[in-house]
Amino acid sequence: MADQMAAPMLSMYNSSSPIKTPTLDRLAKDGVVFESAYCNSPLCAPSRFSLVTGQLPSKIEGYDNASNLGSDIPTYAHYLRKEGYHTALSGKMHFCGPDQLHGFEQRLTTDIYPGDYGWTVNWDEPEVRPDWFHNMSSVLEAGPVVRTNQLDFDDDVIHKSIQYLYDHVRHRNKQPFCLTVSMTHPHDPYAMTKEYWDMYENVEIPLPKTSAIPHEQQDPHSQRLLKVIDLYGNEMPEENVRAARRAYFAACTYVDTQVEKLLRTLNNCGLSEDTIVIFTGDHGDMLGERGLWYKMNWFEMSARVPMVVYAPSRYEPKRVKENVSTMDLLPTFVAMSGSSVQQSLPLDGVSLMPYIAGEVGTKTDTVLGEYMGEGTLSPLIMIRRGRWKFIYSPIDPPQLFDIEDDPAERVNLAAVRTIELPSPPSSRDPNTSFSYYVNSPSVATLTPRTQLDPYFTNAFDPPSPPRSPSLQHDPAISGSDDISVSFRDVSAQSVLTDFLEEAATRWDFKAITENVLESQRRRRLVHGALMQGRITTWEYAPSYEASTMYIRNQGMGGLDDAEWTSRWPRLPKAQLSGVPSGSQ
Secondary structure, three states: OEEOOOHHHOOOOOOOOOOOOHHHHHHHHHOEEEEEEEOOOOOHHHHHHHHHHOOOHHHOOOOOOOOEOOOOOOOHHHHHHHOOOEEEEEEOOOOEOOOOOOOOOEEOOOOOOOOOOOOOOOOOOOOOOOOOOOOOHHHHOOEEEOOOHHHHHHHHHHHHHHHHHHHHHHHOOOOOEEEEEEOOOEOOOOEEEHHHHHHHOOOOOOOOOOOOOOHHHOOHHHHHHHHHOOOOOOOOOHHHHHHHHHHHHHHHHHHHHHHHHHHHHHHHOOOHHHOOEEEEEOOOOOOOHHHOOOOOOOOHHHHEOOEEEEOOOOOOOEEEEEEEEHHHHHHHHHHHOOOOOOOOOOOOOOOOHHHHOOOOOOOOOEEEEEEOOOOOOOOEEEEEEOOEEEEEEOOEEEEEEEOOOOOOOOOOOOOOEEEEOOOOOOOOOOOOOOEEEEEEOOEEEOOOHHHOHHHOOOOOOOOOOOOOOOOOOOHHHHOOOOOOOOHHHOOHHHHHHHHHHHHHHHOOHHHHHHHHHHHHHHHHHHHHHHOOOOOOOOOOOOOOOHHHOOOOOOOOOOHHHHHHHHOOOOOOHHHHOOOOOOOO
């Protein structure tokens, strides 16, 4: 798993990409490639929490990078461990709070980021920029290095992962395993060793396809993000943009090299044929597109992630065009294990096995996303279905993009329109409605918020699939078997209206906002208290028992036994003891 790896930049998705990733390209050639895979929140911790739990961030209080994932929320590690798998985590997962395992039986490394609540977002003081916010130093200081925190971390992550595979095949080779390897690259800072930097010495480093939009013309959320990263009112020099992108490309090649090391170890241990390899990421990176950097928004560079399932002996190579998300991985992993998820427990993801192996099952072609971190004061949601991407927050005008015709998201189809939200379902007051008057992509006049409240309730379940246009026809919704939806015949106005109604049905924005604020206030208070007196932290400290390592005089038998146990592949003991007497 990579961190902040933008799928649209990779050669497996973009044939003109200059990024050198031969290992990932090989996985893509012989694997199942999801061409439209997304994170469910474009921020590290909330995205990872959705990935491991199969639930949307608001369902599990995964609001920001200091959120606490409840210990009683099942993860794929719990499910697989229950089925007899040895579950291990090596690397970053951004767990905060006292539970640093969340179902993993073994954790091989500490995390690179704090495990406390110090990075809690503060919607009560939106104009304050804490010292842990992103700024532009990563771009201004981009270039080659000898060493960084990130290199220290990932080198250790890969070393421990390789050692885990050696230990597994020698001591647990009858037990199935699930090893999650989570690197921090190519996440900023944009710095990489000369070995990888020099690989792009004579390579044309492309500038962003969509040049920087004047700040006053950006949409409101992008304007807030520019202030979050301390870029609003300033410009990035072209040479710094190119240097940052070059370092990012080099970091992607570094990640590719580490993946190759893991694959080679699997092969050397005889585990390749019976191991399913899944490569993905937590979110992307804008890399200067539209003048934006890092993540925290729903544009393609920030929200799309790589996703490849590699098991040539099990699954035929193919490319899947439908929209899927990392939230779908939990039910997919459980299905791969031959088990099933517990139907009585909450789950938002759906198994991808119908795409991977042709199994019977639901294909929603839908991704739901939520963002509640820095740069917003209300939930910012996204629905990706078919060719459409819909983005909405109660404090901002809606956005609608046709990704097939406009992959760079240059035209907001919701702009310069008057949109009437459809009348509410029968369970609500049929006389209540409101309009959005959108005068430009960055200006909106909304009805007073108190009038929105009746819409943002979850008094009933939304249709499944939702009634907004879907690539697949659902006769249960239309009432006819021979009616199909042609997207090219559907006006942006009707698509937008349907998405607005769906958003009003799916999300209780007022309640979520109140929950976020309460969580933020709790965590700020707790963190402030725990930083006084004897400081309490929750950083995970990997432990090892030195008395069981290498060669010891207890618990290992004789010297020959210890050496034989540590050798792989092992020779029959009879062969070891069959050397004629007196031979040297």
